[in-house]
Amino acid sequence: MKKLVIRNIDQGALMKLNKILKNTFLVLFACLVLSACATSKKSTGQMQGDVYTGTDTVEYLASGVPDRVFFATNESVLTTASRETLRKQAAWLRKNSDITIVLEGHADERGTREYNLALGERRANAAKDYLMTYGISSNRISVLSYGKERPVDSGSNPLAWSKNRRSVSVKAN
């Protein structure tokens, strides 16, 4: 198993753990069992439906401006969280009007190569369209689909796949 990264545990589970640690010796054994639960909960805690909601692969265009948004299997619909991220990107791009970006669209490994190339393109364009509605000119945004060719997580499990279904805004200049 991968090392547990504490910031990825949802706060509820963390508080529960802290409470238990404050309790008596007798409960310590139970605590161990529970922390095992928390470990497995981690993977579901980082996904809503099958959309990734964690942060461990996210990079930042600037402080508080995440570079990527995530998608459900076979989908290119932007989630509420994705739209929030893209609004932050748009605000940042408006402030830095000399910057151009490439939107890199990706798919997970559970699909045929050619369809995934098209799906990656569709996802990146969903992000592009949203940025444009927030005033970013289309000539500052180019789109590049990698299909399933460039996963960030090489795992073969639902969590890894959710991290790989993404559109990443990359500074082009």
Add this chain to the structure above:
Amino acid sequence: MRNLIILFLIFIVPTNALGLIEVDITRGNLNPLPIAVSPLSIDDESKKSFEKTLKKKDIGSEISKVIEKNLKTSGLFNPLDKNAFLQAPDIAHLKPRFEDWNLIKAQALITGKVKNVDDKLRVEFRLWDVLAGKEMMALAFTTVPNNWRRVGHIITDKVYERLTGEKGYFDTRIIYVAEDGPKTKRIKKLAIMDQDGANNKFLTLGNELVLTPRFNPTSQMVTYLSYFRNLPRVYLLDIETGIQEVVGDFPGMTFAPRFSPDGKKIIMSFAKDGNSDIYTMDLENRIVEKITNHPSIDTSPSYSPDGKFICFNSDRSGYQQIYVMKSDGSNVKRISFGNGLYGTPVWSPRGDLIAFTKLHKGKFYIGVMRTDGSGERLLTENFYQEAPSWSPNGRVLIFYRETKTDDKGEGFSAKLWSIDLTGYNERLVDTPTDASDPSWSSLLSN
């Protein structure tokens, strides 16, 4: 490549004999035909001269090994152990003692003779029916010595055709993508090899991502997708000259290329503003035509062998399914209706079937269906596999398979596999590196 042209000198017309042995290839063959491949005999002088030029001790025996391996991998034949052979190769080629071959349970026998004629390689061979005690065919070839493996493949094609009644697929090549490095930063190169894995060559250096190479069915051209300068575009590569060029002038990603059956057009997808449609480009006059016009993803097009129809992959119903249309884009009909998602349709060179990849309940299948979608048959199931490509006789499919990684994300591999249309004879196709996206060539000689 010019030196690959083989000079055929057929000196005996195939002997016509009715009621001789036959191999049925329409069913899974659980009792492969026992066949003896006698080492091709060679005189000492020829042996020495070929040893010098080809660095092979006994070229006659090397050629027979090529034939034997081909026959074995076909799954239809069981080449017998050479140690059990009683008769010497040169005598057997003149007149086999059928009782001896019968004794080791051989039903068919291949004999031959190799000779150096003016620094050319002259090979003759005979196919014998052991039970009937008759010659079934006899042929001779003369070619440049470097072509010795191809001679073995052509002999196998002739034997296969004589015994099954259908054309062989041994004198062919596979173009594929050679893979290396971690899954997150995979390095991919175009590679080409003989159908049996010999003569592997890398055609690109791996500086840019390359995907989905496909042969032109009529020439030594290949079309593929390259990320050269980070612009994913369909390219055309002449493997004789090494010259490559971008196909068309599209303001965005072009992908999923294939040739038309006459080799004169490329059909592919062009993605723009989140929508992928199918286009063709005529390679002579460079005219581009838009074939589909739909806000969904339309990709993976493949022509029927008569060029009149196109099967393709679309998610216009909400999910990936297989569709067939006329080659002008009219009469679009969905043909896949089973459970799950369907992708990568490829029309059989025989015209009667479409091979596909299917995803259902977390498993991937390679299967075939009739061109109207009926008679779906799944040939193989795995964690991940896709992209079938037909052998030129439409009897075998080659595809690639990927393994599941462990919890640490390690243990990934991608390999080529082949399987008979019957669903039997699944085999790993050896490649020097990891491999994906195979495409089978037409027969190099006919």
